[in-house]
Amino acid sequence: MMDIHRQAFLEEAAELLTELETSLLELEERPEDPDIIGRVFRAMHTIKGSGAMFGFDDIAAFTHEVETVFDMVRNGRLKVTKKLVNLTLAARDQIKAMLDAAERGDLPEESVSCQIIAGLRELAPHGDEQPQVHEPKAQPERATLATYRIRFAPVAEIMACGTNPLHLLNELREMGTCSITAQSKGFPPLEGMNPEGCYVYWDIVLTTDQGVNAIRDVFIFVEDDCEIRIEEIADHGASVADDGYKKLGEILVERGDITAEAMAEVLGQQKRFGELAVSQGIIPEAKVQSALVEQRHIKEVRQEKQSQEAATSIRVPAERLDVLVNLVGELVTVQARLSQTAIERDDVELSAIAEEVERLTSELRDSALNIRMLPIGSTFSKFKRLVRDLSSELGKEIEMTTDGAETELDKTVIEKLNDPLVHLIRNSIDHGIELPEARVAAGKPRHGTVHLAAVHSGDSVLITIKDDGAGLDKEAIRAKAVEKGIIPAAAELSEKELFNLIFAPGFSTAKKLSSVSGRGVGMDVVKRAIEALRGSIDVSSSRGEGTRITVRIPLTLAIIESLLVKIGGDSFMLPLALVNECVELTREDVARAHGRNLANVRDHLVPYIPLRERFGISGEPPEIEQIVITEVEGARVGFVVDHVIGEHQTVIKSLGRAYKNIEGISGATILGDGSVALILDIQHLIQSVEREAH
Amino acid sequence: MAKVIMTADDSASVRQMVTFTLKQGGYEVVEAVDGKDALQKLSSTKVDMLITDLNMPNLDGIGLIKGARALPSCKFIPIVMLTTESQDSRKQEGKAAGATGWIVKPFKPEQLMAVVKKVLG
Numbered sequence: 001m002m003d004i005h006r007q008a009f010l011e012e013a014a015e016l017l018t019e020l021e022t023s024l025l026e027l028e029e030r031p032e033d034p035d036i037i038g039r040v041f042r043a044m045h046t047i048k049g050s051g052a053m054f055g056f057d058d059i060a061a062f063t064h065e066v067e068t069v070f071d072m073v074r075n076g077r078l079k080v081t082k083k084l085v086n087l088t089l090a091a092r093d094q095i096k097a098m099l100d101a102a103e104r105g106d107l108p109e110e111s112v113s114c115q116i117i118a119g120l121r122e123l124a125p126h127g128d129e130q131p132q133v134h135e136p137k138a139q140p141e142r143a144t145l146a147t148y149r150i151r152f153a154p155v156a157e158i159m160a161c162g163t164n165p166l167h168l169l170n171e172l173r174e175m176g177t178c179s180i181t182a183q184s185k186g187f188p189p190l191e192g193m194n195p196e197g198c199y200v201y202w203d204i205v206l207t208t209d210q211g212v213n214a215i216r217d218v219f220i221f222v223e224d225d226c227e228i229r230i231e232e233i234a235d236h237g238a239s240v241a242d243d244g245y246k247k248l249g250e251i252l253v254e255r256g257d258i259t260a261e262a263m264a265e266v267l268g269q270q271k272r273f274g275e276l277a278v279s280q281g282i283i284p285e286a287k288v289q290s291a292l293v294e295q296r297h298i299k300e301v302r303q304e305k306q307s308q309e310a311a312t313s314i315r316v317p318a319e320r321l322d323v324l325v326n327l328v329g330e331l332v333t334v335q336a337r338l339s340q341t342a343i344e345r346d347d348v349e350l351s352a353i354a355e356e357v358e359r360l361t362s363e364l365r366d367s368a369l370n371i372r373m374l375p376i377g378s379t380f381s382k383f384k385r386l387v388r389d390l391s392s393e394l395g396k397e398i399e400m401t402t403d404g405a406e407t408e409l410d411k412t413v414i415e416k417l418n419d420p421l422v423h424l425i426r427n428s429i430d431h432g433i434e435l436p437e438a439r440v441a442a443g444k445p446r447h448g449t450v451h452l453a454a455v456h457s458g459d460s461v462l463i464t465i466k467d468d469g470a471g472l473d474k475e476a477i478r479a480k481a482v483e484k485g486i487i488p489a490a491a492e493l494s495e496k497e498l499f500n501l502i503f504a505p506g507f508s509t510a511k512k513l514s515s516v517s518g519r520g521v522g523m524d525v526v527k528r529a530i531e532a533l534r535g536s537i538d539v540s541s542s543r544g545e546g547t548r549i550t551v552r553i554p555l556t557l558a559i560i561e562s563l564l565v566k567i568g569g570d571s572f573m574l575p576l577a578l579v580n581e582c583v584e585l586t587r588e589d590v591a592r593a594h595g596r597n598l599a600n601v602r603d604h605l606v607p608y609i610p611l612r613e614r615f616g617i618s619g620e621p622p623e624i625e626q627i628v629i630t631e632v633e634g635a636r637v638g639f640v641v642d643h644v645i646g647e648h649q650t651v652i653k654s655l656g657r658a659y660k661n662i663e664g665i666s667g668a669t670i671l672g673d674g675s676v677a678l679i680l681d682i683q684h685l686i687q688s689v690e691r692e693a694h
Numbered sequence: 695m696a697k698v699i700m701t702a703d704d705s706a707s708v709r710q711m712v713t714f715t716l717k718q719g720g721y722e723v724v725e726a727v728d729g730k731d732a733l734q735k736l737s738s739t740k741v742d743m744l745i746t747d748l749n750m751p752n753l754d755g756i757g758l759i760k761g762a763r764a765l766p767s768c769k770f771i772p773i774v775m776l777t778t779e780s781q782d783s784r785k786q787e788g789k790a791a792g793a794t795g796w797i798v799k800p801f802k803p804e805q806l807m808a809v810v811k812k813v814l815g
Contacts, residue, residue, distance in 0.1 A: 005714070009707035042749045046705045049778055052800035054707065060800070160763075162772040162794035167815035196770075221795035221813070 176208030377405030432469030608638030729753025
């Protein structure tokens with residue numbers, strides 16, 4: 001931006017210099033002509049002023065010297081001589097040289113400037129005045145919070161100069177907490193009154209951190225015509241402990257509205273000072289009111305400061321947050337509808353608004369969800385008690401350590417995590433950690449440890465329960481699973497698959513039911529609870545060294561990113577986190593697979609579940625269907641749908657109690673057009689299909 | 695409606711800068727090349743504020759301020775004069791003529807805007 005102005009200045013200065021040359025030659029002919037002298041002066045003056053403004057400080061400084069001389073000529077203090085004209089012409093050439101140099105980006109010859117200046121000073125000695133070079137105003141000092149008492153009493157004619165006192169008061173208001181009381185110095189009789197005059201003055205109490213100079217600056221244009229008094233009356237930088245403020249009488253004495261003697265006299269009587277003073281006609285009521293305003297102002301500022309210090313965090317009832325999150329959820333839904341409408345209408349303006357709303361909504365959503373985030377630490381400390389009680393009951397010596405107590409999770413997630421975690425910890429204590437003697441015999445310390453840790457990992461939180469107990473007995477698990485008919489006797493299972501058997505319904509390795517874990521609640525219930533949170537659970541263990549259970553859960557439950565798909569006229573959602581890719585499925589592909597639900601994706605066979613069939617949706621599928629391939633616990637499984645619509649922000653609504661047990665559906669959401677889409681429970685769908693296959 | 699500010703200055707580069715700055719601030723700008731031009735335009739155009747240079751041909755800033763204050767439409771508008779520091783006596787003259795305030799040249803765009811905001815509210 002500055003460049004175009006510099007260019008404009010360079011062009012203008014060149015013009016002015018040409019004009020200057022002409023004027024100087026004319027001046028030689030008519031050295032007394034004030035018009036010509038004025039022209040020369042103005043040319044110099046403009047070059048100087050604009051030069052400094054556009055960053056040509058050297059030109060400004062140099063021109064200032066010439067201008068000064070011509071100011072003297074203008075005032076009749078100096079005669080135009082041949083020598084002066086010669087010097088000025090030389091100066092004009094020098095300015096031209098400096099401009100040319102500036103345009104090229106060079107530096108001009110300085111010695112020439114010095115010679116000319118020396119010559120000019122000889123003609124018109126004007127002391128050792130410094131050239132006027134622009135000095136930026138010093139930064140206003142950063143003062144601490146303080147309260148000032150300001151009296152602003154303008155002359156009656158203030159408005160004739162175009163000053164609106166209200167603007168000045170507003171300017172003060174913007175500086176901090178401000179109490180303004182208008183006072184009158186008495187109106188003249190009607191015939192003597194100037195209807196355009198100002199007969200009011202103001203008492204202002206201002207609490208600001210901008211310092212007294214900033215307040216003076218407000219009045220900079222009017223300080224000569226107005227009475228302006230600024231006094232600091234309280235400094236809030238230090239303590240706010242003392243909560244009383246000056247007595248009314250003290251304030252009035254300080255303001256000079258009443259004498260100390262008058263106050264003492266009034267105080268001799270037994271009424272409120274203000275009322276007394278007014279009733280006795282010592283002081284007009286308005287002045288007392290103004291002082292009372294000051295008293296109140298200070299009190300309020302102190303209170304506010306105290307409450308601010310207390311208000312770094314606030315407690316809010318959980319229901320209010322739930323309401324907020326629900327509303328944000330509704331907003332996300334409406335926003336989706338707006339975006340969809342904008343796309344359909346193909347209206348640029350509407351699209352722009354929709355995009356803006358989308359951005360704001362997502363920010364609002366994030367911060368609303370953030371408010372519900374709580375550190376998991378409070379839950380951790382509850383478990384410590386549990387460990388202590390259980391271990392003494394079982395005659396074990398167990399210590400619990402924790403890590404990542406500050407890790408934050410959505411409040412509702414923490415609540416729902418409580419039971420599964422209690423169960424897992426109980427398991428560790430009951431089945432995992434051995435009795436002290438057994439531990440010593442195994443060469444371990446008597447003390448067993450349960451370590452509970454939480455850590456953020458992307459949009460999930462990982463919670464680990466690790467014990468240094470006996471570890472899982474693979475053979476015992478296998479034997480039990482065979483006995484229960486969960487696996488065939490000859491089944492070959494990986495270690496991971498074997499460990500995962502403990503999550504099978506009805507599975508328990510405990511020889512007998514203890515009072516602790518034998519409550520008919522198995523690991524299958526834990527697993528289901530975690531999955532209800534859209535999480536996953538994983539076990540690893542080594543014999544004799546201990547077991548580690550890792551629970552992965554999403555940060556929040558309220559809103560997820562999902563993929564919207566269509567089957568017939570129905571809409572479904574798949575959690576985007578689980579979706580890997582989408583591929584096409586043609587009729588020929590289906591025919592080639594001979595009825596097996598397998599798709600060939602880049603030479604890998606991927607099993608798929610035809611959802612249309614699974615949900616019994618009538619009608620014909622399209623020629624080309626889509627397979628949404630998900631990845632759950634390392635296994636790729638496809639879901640066949642009619643169409644993939646795209647990514648979607650999904651506000652999860654739980655299904656009513658009547659639909660609670662429907663398998664394969666974890667919730668519902670409302671789409672932009674108002675219709676309902678069901679959220680698919682990928683894990684359950686896969687499990688139920690697998691179960692049927694066995 | 696955007697407020698209208700007149701800038702009276704014989705320097706085209708200063709006018710350009712003032713105009714540019716004010717327009718950026720959302721104001722409408724009327725330019726005048728000297729005091730005479732300004733006064734002429736003021737009689738037919740309603741402005742909310744006047745920013746004037748002091749040294750101008752034909753009619754200087756002081757004359758313009760006096761002339762403007764005599765116009766009923768300009769009686770109470772803020773008038774800010776552009777001065778240089780060497781013109782302290784002229785500043786008093788300007789105030790006596792009815793100027794509201796002044797801006798010392800050279801100034802930066804933000805200084806100009808601060809003054810405009812101050813007097814125009």
